[in-house]
Every structure is written in structure tokens, then in C-alpha cells.
């Protein structure tokens with residue numbers, strides 16, 4: 001599904017990711033944990049194709065294609081989805097309108113018939129109900145005035161409708177209350193399937209209790225300093241990052 | 253409203269091309285020789301079989317025009333080559349008088365095809381839609397539908413020429429009563445040589461049950477277009493009028509100097525919506541329409557209301573300030589505007605709200621979008637006269653810039669001679685952020701479509717003032733007019 005090899009990325013002359021490698025197979029869920037500023041969001045943005053990052057070394061193969069050869073919208077249409085750590089507000093654009101435009105862009109790319117307004121509303125309603133998102137919220141302007149938790153739930157709703165192959169969830173759990181976390185986790189789990197993979201970026205073990213990962217990686221200072229199974233998250237919770245970052249050299 | 257739905261569909265179907273309506277219909281034109289002099293004014297008037305008083309009025313305007321210098325550019329933020337008024341022809345009709353059509357069946361199939369390309373299936377209109385269309389082709393109105401239905405209510409909706417013949421007392425009373433012939437250079441020119449336009453009269457207490465709609469189209473080469481529209485809403489009446497236009501592609505600049513006059517009596521309301529999509533010129537600014545329009549409404553009656561909504565995406569140059577004279581106590585004026593300029597387009601547009609009566613209200617919402625090397629200026633005047641107690645105005649002026657080479661300017665003029673006035677002005681300038689674009693693209697939406705989506709969001713407050721189907725069409729136009737503005 002995803003093969004990241006020796007990826008080094010700089011922003012404004014500063015190296016953020018350093019010789020980063022990660023291999024994700026279909027059906028797997030990988031959790032990435034790491035201290036603030038370690039490069040987690042940078043990784044997600046680079047995968048999604050945001051501008052402003054210098055890729056100084058390495059390669060990324062996504063479903064057999066050179067990921068960096070694809071424009072951001074093509075990556076999305078080819079099934080790469082990023083749930084943003086900070087979803088962007090777009091004043092005046094209705095949430096439902098935005099989603100319909102996105103869903104249809106992707107359906108068109110897949111050679112599927114685009115939804116008309118009625119069809120879309122029906123499909124959206126099902127997913128919306130499952131995530132406890134009100135109709136009123138979808139009538140509002142995209143992310144404008146949404147609470148932190150509402151923004152995150154809206155990201156999950158978008159993911160559910162866009163049905164990606166590879167979803168990168170950047171701190172989707174932060175800002176969610178306990179009940180909302182459970183609902184969001186159900187939404188994420190509902191998408192788990194043998195054809196799909198997920199990279200879940202989080203600071204907390206709690207999400208991983210619901211969305212149980214196959215692998216956990218610890219990212220510190222732009223490198224993976226430790227990889228393991230789901231137990232690693234528990235260990236982190238106990239010891240904090242300092243125990244890992246200290247012996248970064250040894251682990252790498 | 254099938255007409256506008258059709259138009260929207262046509263616009264969509266044609267959305268691959270640069271300028272969708274760039275075709276020229278080959279119709280035998282019956283034109284005046286180029287140039288403007290007293291003889292030409294007399295020729296136009298004679299051609300139309302006008303009464304003496306109208307010819308006199310035209311001639312007064314003509315002489316006034318000859319004495320006036322073209323003074324607009326000195327203050328407007330516009331830059332355009334000198335217009336050679338003697339090079340244009342001032343009269344052109346698609347058909348000779350003797351074979352003017354009596355019904356749709358007699359209309360030149362070429363013309364009907366043109367309408368079809370424009371998305372106005374005239375022959376289906378009566379059956380499909382509730383919209384009566386007074387279609388203006390070149391300077392003479394050739395088709396009017398739904399007259400009978402409107403006639404039952406006493407609504408008069410016809411070409412101005414017909415109104416001159418059939419309702420001379422109304423025309424004589426109101427023509428030039430809101431925009432006098434000496435008002436400004438272009439209005440004066442229009443008064444001398446106007447060829448046709450629409451006339452609407454809504455009798456007392458009648459709520460016009462359908463949107464009245466006119467599609468304009470500039471056609472015969474080298475012919476200036478001088479439309480003149482007059483709408484009168486008698487006491488307690490209501491009318492919503494739609495004006496939409498497109499023009500064929502050509503190289504030499506074309507002058508368009510229209511005049512629109514609205515009169516609203518006690519408790520009457522006029523809603524006037526425009527989607528303007530004339531040829532803007534190519535990427536390098538070659539060609540395109542010069543659009544110098546005078547639009548003004550007089551709220552003469554108590555609690556009368558006039559509302560202007562405009563979506564200006566076309567023309568190389570737009571100079572336009574739809575205005576409201578708030579004479580009646582409690583009257584209100586509204587101006588909702590979207591102006592989009594791309595490539596080398598220039599627009600200097602805005603409104604004037606003149607508060608004369610007591611307790612008058614006005615509201616201005618202007619959304620300007622600039623891309624490419626385009627320049628636009630919002631220029632708005634709010635004037636509160638001495639006796640206008642408790643006047644209120646709220647002005648909101650937002651500009652959105654796409655790219656680094658375009659410009660947006662906001663020039664509000666506020667003159668208050670009454671201390672009780674409450675005037676508020678808000679202005680913002682923003683850019684489409686990289687983050688917004690990236691967010692859209694991450695969801696699979698192509699960059700151009702993302703820009704259109706974001707711009708339509710920016711314009712939402714104005715778009716929602718348009719009648720439903722017109723809004724759909726306008727959104728498409730927003731997208732089309734910004735093609736090529738990114739990447």
C-alpha cells in the first residue's frame with residue numbers, strides 16, 4: 001500500500017524528517033506517536049502533497065505509483081485521505097456542498113456516476129447519523145464556528161464518504177470528549193477492511209484502545225526511534241517520551 | 253423558471269471553451285451609416301416612427317452631448333483608449349421594418365438558433381416556464397411572450413418602442429424623470445440615440461406573478477448598443493425583473509451605454525437583478541465590451557423599496573453605479589453586487605444611496621473578486637440630506653484577490669447633513685489562502701474548481717439575493733470567468 005524509503009524533508013532550510021522509512025500493507029493500522037514538533041504532521045502533509053516542503057532524499061511508493069509524481073488532488077482521487085489536525089475554515093461554502101463536490105470529484109475519477117443532490121443527501125444522511133452529526137451542522141458553512149470536536153467529527157464524516165484506501169488521521173482524537181471519541185473510533189473502525197490501511201497519529205493511548213493498531217511507531221526528531229505492537233503505546237503512556245528520545249541513536 | 257435552468261445547463265455544457273458565447277450570427281443587418289450627427293438622430297427617430305416630443309427630446313440630448321466633454325475617466329479608476337464615436341453606427345435592426353415578424357414562426361431561424369445557443373428556447377418558453385421574455389436582439393425587440401397573461405393583470409411588459417406607440421402618456425411622463433438626459437456623458441448619448449429596451453408598468457396593488465426577464469445581446473459588427481429600460485411600480489405593487497446578457501466574440505471594442513430608470517410609488521417594491529457576461533476581451537486585454545451604464549431607481553412613495561442585485565463578470569471595462577433616490581418617507585434601497593475581474597478587465601462600480609425622506613434605510617453589500625492583472629474599484633456614495641431624519645445605512649465591502657498582480661480599491665464617500673443618521677461601513681480585503689486551496693485539493697477537488705467554490709462562498713450573501721435559477725447560472729458564470737486564474 002505505502003512504502004516510504006529513506007525520506008528526508010526540510011522546511012525553510014530546517015530538516016524535519018530524517019531518513020524516515022515506513023512500510024504499510026493493506027489491512028494494517030499503524031499508529032505514530034511522538035512528542036510535539038517531532039514531525040508527525042509534516043509527514044502527513046508531505047504524503048498529501050502540501051506545498052512548501054523540500055524533499056531532499058527518499059521515495060514514496062503508493063499503491064504501486066510514485067506518490068510525488070501526483071498532484072494533491074490526484075493523490076486524493078487515488079484514495080489517499082488526510083484527516084487534518086487543524087481543519088480549515090472556508091467561509092460561505094456549505095459543508096454539504098463541499099462534501100458533495102469532493103465525493104463527486106472522486107466518483108468521477110473512479111468512473112462512477114456522480115450523485116445528484118437527492119442521492120447525495122441520502123448517502124450523507126446515513127453516515128451522518130452514524131457519527132451523530134446533526135443536519136443543521138451540515139447546512140453551516142464549512143468548519144466556520146465549528147467547535148474543535150465538531151471539526152474533527154466532520155473530518156471523519158468526510159473520510160467515511162470518500163472511502164479512501166489509505167487514511168492518515170492526524171490527531172483526530174484531540175479535542176474530542178470521551179463519548180465523541182468512542183463515536184469517532186467506531187467511525188474509523190467501520191472503515192477498516194482488508195483493502196484499506198490507516199496511519200493514526202496520536203498522543204494518547206485512549207484512542208488506540210478503541211482503534212487497535214497492528215503497529216506502533218515512535219517518532220522523535222524526525223526519525224522512527226522505536227517500533228512495536230500495540231503494547232508499545234501502553235509503555236509510552238507509562239514512561240513518557242523522554243525514555244525513548246534519549247536513546248534515539250541506539251534505536252535508529 | 254425553465255429558461256434559466258436551460259441557460260445554466262447550456263453554460264455548463266459549453267464550459268470547456270474560453271468564452272462560451274463567442275459566436276456571431278449572420279443576419280442581414282439594416283444599419284445606419286457610421287457616425288453621429290443630427291441627421292442620424294432624426295433617422296433613428298423616423299425609422300421608429302416616433303412622435304415629435306420624443307424626437308425633440310433626443311435632439312436636446314444630442315446637442316447637450318455635443319457640448320459636453322467625455323469626463324468620466326478623470327475620476328474613475330479606469331484606463332481605456334479614446335473612443336471614436338464617429339466610427340460607430342448608431343442603428344441596426346436584424347430585419348427590415350416591412351418584414352418584422354408577427355409571431356415566433358416568422359422569426360429568422362438563424363436568430364432562433366442564436367437564442368438556443370444562449371439557452372433561451374423561445375419556442376418552449378410559453379409551455380415550459382413562467383418567465384416572460386422580451387428578447388432584445390441588436391437594437392429592436394423581436395419577440396415578446398406571455399403578454400396576454402400579463403395583460404389580464406394590467407401589467408404592461410413590452411419593448412420601449414411599443415410603449416411609445418401604445419402608452420405614450422406613460423412614457424412621456426416618466427422617460428428621463430429619474431435619469432435626465434443631461435445626467436452624464438453616457439446617459440446623454442443614450443438619450444440621443446437609444447434604439448430600444450424594455451418597458452414595464454405594474455398597476456396599483458398588483459404583485460407580478462412571474463419574473464420578467466430580458467436577455468440582451470450585442471450583434472451586428474461595429475454597432476454601439478444603447479438600451480433604455482423604464483420600470484414603473486404603482487402603489488402597493490411588486491415586480492422582480494431579470495436582466496442577463498452575453499455577447500459574441502470580436503476584436504474591436506464595443507461601447508455599451510445603457511440607461512435603466514425605476515420608479516416605485518407608495519409601498520411598491522422593485523427587485524432588479526442583473527447577470528452581466530459580455531465579452532471581456534482575451535487574456536491580453538484585446539477586444540471586449542466597454543460597459544458604461546447608468547442605472548437609477550427613485551423610491552418616490554412612502555415605504556417603497558428598490559433592490560439592485562448585480563453579478564458583473566463580463567466586459568473589458570465596467571463603469572456602473574446602480575443608485576437609489578430614497579425620496580419617500582420610510583423607503584429603502586438595497587445594492588447587492590458581485591464584480592469579478594480577471595485577466596485585463598477593469599471595473600469601477602458601486603452605488604449611490606441618496607437619503608432624502610425620513611426614516612429611510614439603505615444596505616450595501618459589495619463583493620469584489622480580482623484575478624490576473626485585473627483592477628477594480630468599489631466606489632459608493634451614501635448621502636443623507638438635511639431633512640432625512642433617522643436615516644440608516646449599512647455598507648459592507650469585501651474584496652478577494654487571486655494572485656499577486658491584481659488590484660482592488662475601495663472608495664466610500666459619506667456625506668451626512670443630519671446628525672440623527674446612523675451610518676456603518678465595513679471593508680475587508682483577503683486572499684484565497686493556500687491552506688483553503690490545499691484542503692479542497694486534498695479532498696479531490698481540482699484547483700480551478702476549488703477557486704470557484706471558495707469564490708462562490710465569498711459571494712454567497714449576494715448570490716442568495718438572486719432568484720433561484722438565476723443564482724445557479726450566476727455560480728456557473730463565477731466559475732467560468734475565473735478559469736485560468738490559478739496555476
Ligand SMILES: Nc1ncnc2c1ncn2[C@@H]1O[C@H](COP(=O)(O)OP(=O)(O)OP(=O)(O)O)[C@@H](O)[C@H]1O
Nearest residue numbers: 011012016034035036037038039040041042043085
Ligand atoms: N512552515 C514551517 N516553517 C518552519 N518550521 C516548520 C514549518 N512547518 C513545520 N515546522 C517545524 O517542523 C517541526 C515539526 O512540525 P510538525 O507539525 O510536523 O510536528 P508534530 O509532530 O505534528 O507536532 P504536534 O504533536 O505538536 O502536532 C516543528 O519544529 C515545526 O516548528
Ligand SMILES: [Mg+2]
Nearest residue numbers: 040041042085
Ligand atoms: Mg501535528
